[in-house]
Amino acid sequence: xxxxxxxxxxxxxxxxxxxxxxxxxxxxxxxxxxxxxxxxxxxxxxxxxxxxxxxxxxxxxxxxxxxxxxxxxxxxxxxxxxxxxxxxxxxxxxxxxxxxxxxxxxxxxxxxxxxxxxxxxxxxxxxxxxxxxxxxxxxxxxxxxxxxxxxxxxxxxxxxxxxxxxxxxxxxxxxxxxxxxxxxxxxxxxxxxxxxxxxxxxxxxxxxxxxxxxxxxxxxxxxxxxxxxxxxxxxxxxxxxxxxxxxxxxxxxxxxxxxxxxxxxxxxxxxxxxxxxxxxxxxxxxxxxxxxxxxxxxxxxxxxxxxxxxxxxxxxxxxxxxxxxxxxxxxxxxxxxxxxxxxxxxxxxxxxxxxxxxxxxxxxxxxxxxxxxxxxxxxxxxxxxxxxxxxxxxxxxxxxxxxxxxxxxxxxxxxxxxxxxxxxxxxxxxxxxxxxxxxxxxxxxxxxxxxxxxxxxxxxxxxxxxxxxxxxxxxxxxxxxxxxxxxxxxxxxxxxxxxxxxxxxxxxxxxxxxxxxxxxxxxxxxxxxxxxxxx
Ligand code: NAP
Numbered sequence: 001x002x003x004x005x006x007x008x009x010x011x012x013x014x015x016x017x018x019x020x021x022x023x024x025x026x027x028x029x030x031x032x033x034x035x036x037x038x039x040x041x042x043x044x045x046x047x048x049x050x051x052x053x054x055x056x057x058x059x060x061x062x063x064x065x066x067x068x069x070x071x072x073x074x075x076x077x078x079x080x081x082x083x084x085x086x087x088x089x090x091x092x093x094x095x096x097x098x099x100x101x102x103x104x105x106x107x108x109x110x111x112x113x114x115x116x117x118x119x120x121x122x123x124x125x126x127x128x129x130x131x132x133x134x135x136x137x138x139x140x141x142x143x144x145x146x147x148x149x150x151x152x153x154x155x156x157x158x159x160x161x162x163x164x165x166x167x168x169x170x171x172x173x174x175x176x177x178x179x180x181x182x183x184x185x186x187x188x189x190x191x192x193x194x195x196x197x198x199x200x201x202x203x204x205x206x207x208x209x210x211x212x213x214x215x216x217x218x219x220x221x222x223x224x225x226x227x228x229x230x231x232x233x234x235x236x237x238x239x240x241x242x243x244x245x246x247x248x249x250x251x252x253x254x255x256x257x258x259x260x261x262x263x264x265x266x267x268x269x270x271x272x273x274x275x276x277x278x279x280x281x282x283x284x285x286x287x288x289x290x291x292x293x294x295x296x297x298x299x300x301x302x303x304x305x306x307x308x309x310x311x312x313x314x315x316x317x318x319x320x321x322x323x324x325x326x327x328x329x330x331x332x333x334x335x336x337x338x339x340x341x342x343x344x345x346x347x348x349x350x351x352x353x354x355x356x357x358x359x360x361x362x363x364x365x366x367x368x369x370x371x372x373x374x375x376x377x378x379x380x381x382x383x384x385x386x387x388x389x390x391x392x393x394x395x396x397x398x399x400x401x402x403x404x405x406x407x408x409x410x411x412x413x414x415x416x417x418x419x420x421x422x423x424x425x426x427x428x429x430x431x432x433x434x435x436x437x438x439x440x441x442x443x444x445x446x447x448x449x450x451x452x453x454x455x456x457x458x459x460x461x462x463x464x465x466x467x468x469x470x471x472x473x474x475x476x477x478x479x480x481x482x483x484x485x486x487x488x489x490x491x492x493x494x495x496x497x498x499x500x501x502x503x504x505x506x507x508x509x510x511x512x513x514x515x516x517x518x519x520x521x522x523x524x525x526x527x528x529x530x531x532x533x534x535x
Contacts (some may be wrong), residue, residue: 001101001112003092003379005031006128006413006429007077009053011088013437014183019444023128024112024120026097030083032130034075038156039363041183042072043202045264045319046424049217050236052078054225054430057189059085061218069206069264069319071207100379105526107411108450123449124440126411127375131420134373136359136486137367138171142345146362153180153365163188169350169356171342172365173199175318177368180365182322183252185332192333192357194342194350198307201318202260202267232499234427235265235420239272244280257288264319273314275472281311288312295324304336310477316421333357350359370480371494372396382407395483399453399461399517400433400506408452408525411436416494417465421481431500435507439515450521457517469493 001007004023014021029035031315044051048065051231066074083089097115105440110125124345135154143150147277151157153176163184170177171194185191217224227236244252252271259270267288273280289306296302326332340354349359372392380388383406391397391406398404401418403411413436414420419428443451469475475493478484482493496503510516521528 001098001125002032002130003027003030003083003094004034004128004130004133005079005425006130006433007032007092007126008082008088009055009429009433010126010128010413011091012055012086012437013433014440017437017441019440021091022120022122023092024096024098024114025092025094026115028094030089030092030094031060031076031079033133033154034072034079036133036156037154037176038158039074039153039180039365040187041179041181041321042156043067043179043206043321044070044075045073045175045428046235047264048074048209049221049224049280050228050234050424051426052073053426054083054221057221058085060221064214065209067206067208069204071322073227075461078154082263098378100381102381102385103383103408103410105383105408105524108274108524110409124409124411126413126436127380128413129374129377130478131374131414131425132368133370133376134369135364136369136373137364138366140342140345140350146345146349147347148349148360150362150364153177153363154368158531160481161361163361165189166360168192168361168363169194169348169357169359169364170365172367173197174316174365174367176327176367177363177365178318178320178323182320182326182333185329186361188331190331190333192327192335192350193327194335194337194352194357195304196337197309197315198305198310199315199318200285200307201292201320201323202288204319204321205262205532206321224474228424228427228500229431229504230501232269232501233265233422234424234500237263237266237269241268242271243273244271244277244283252283253287256284260287260291261292265317265473268313268317275474278311278473278476281313285312287395292324295326301327301393304334304339307468310479311473314473314477315479315481367480367485369486369489371420372489373486375415376414380407380410382410393490395495397458397462400503400510401496402436403451403453403518405453405455405458408450416450417461418496419500419503420495422495422497428503431504433509435511438511442511442515443520446516446520447522448520450519450522450524451515452519452525454517454519461517464498465493465496468496468498472497 007023011021013021048070066533098112100113102111109121110122164298166188167190168188169192173195228234254268259267272285292301340352343351349357376389396416398417401415413432483489483491
């Protein structure tokens, strides 16, 4: 399910391994989030060379990225190119929204029901639904009354939207809001940013890529790939060796400056303890607040833009292009809605407890129901008709993010329990998909018809995920990492914070140990004479 980055890669790999694989995509276009998030300024905050597939040397050499950080249109072009180049479309059905998936315990197969009643069935079901793909919308009083246009950043309309001479309100200051603000500000008559939580950001240092840079990377691309696979984040950066407070103020200032101007997210790894130790984190946060502040002229606005509710990196920071400078323009305002909350939408704009903002457009850049949102949207029913929603009522539980007990022959890419949003998803996706392809090939060769995560393995993995996060500062903030982004969502840390390199080793170990943690059955459990696990 899903023809985004993960679905395309899964189709390619499974087909190559000789499987009959079919992709069902709800939209009328492939590309996943890069198809839906078409807002002005949308771009990836991972470098182009690393935000690309590594499975084909030819593809790697042929494709030429134009900028250090790729824009949404360029990534979407790339994904379409991949689909054409490898003839993937013949096995992708678009306009096919899966509403239900039911596991048949006798035949060990999945039956899928689409939105229009069509059915499909398969031995295995691979969920490639994205980690940040179920958009979340506020529900303010009077929202329906607003006579201007309301747009959700993650469901951006395909038609041209002309902001010339318009008054635009942007709600949300995560990556999406921060990326679109400076771009829309150049066109609109007035932009008002409604900020609930100020966010940390590092400037993108974006630039066109030169032929020399392109040649240099392509001359030894594999070395760069290996670096990403062996790094904690999939970004190729290794953490510095010394701890933050072990060095002199001058040395630290110099190292921070260097990382700040060049590394984007890599800033977090200037020292190995920035996300682990609160004093180290405070020093890094202070540095960033100072740098962010230097970019804003008005002292009052500057103060409001400084993140104070959390430490750097404990929520997803942003890599921005001109966000703070946008507030130096005469046509950009900041509405601090923590201090003066939004009371209601009116026919002509938004009223906060302080004043009324007349608007022609309101943009909801309000984020996603992260990690589990898309997985729990369809009704996925496993053994005994128990749904994934029921199973995960207290929070997701998986073995290495790959599957969950009670849902045989179901595999998940990029889901909770894997490095997912804490990594370059290109790298973690490829690791998972390659591993799954080997797993499925092994099952085919061994005559296995049913595979299922064991209860012991998933309990142990959840303990491990919790232990690893307790070594970090991630639980000191409310974020979409730990269910803090949706009211009523279980407040558990969902991604695996042990790093891509370690995760890769654990995957390899699991395969070497005959897929320990998974029950492999040649006869489905339900049809075995004595219903007991035969792993
Ligand atoms: P986000 O980081 O979750 O930010 C959502 C923003 O909306 C937050 O500022 C949040 O405030 C605010 N918000 C949510 N509900 C609100 C409400 N009812 N009223 C007012 N404000 C509200 O979402 P995002 O910016 O779309 O980014 C999500 C993730 O997508 C990123 O962190 C990143 O992983 C990915 N992304 C990546 C790229 C890229 O370059 N690769 C680009 C865009 C997005 P609170 O913090 O107070 O909740």
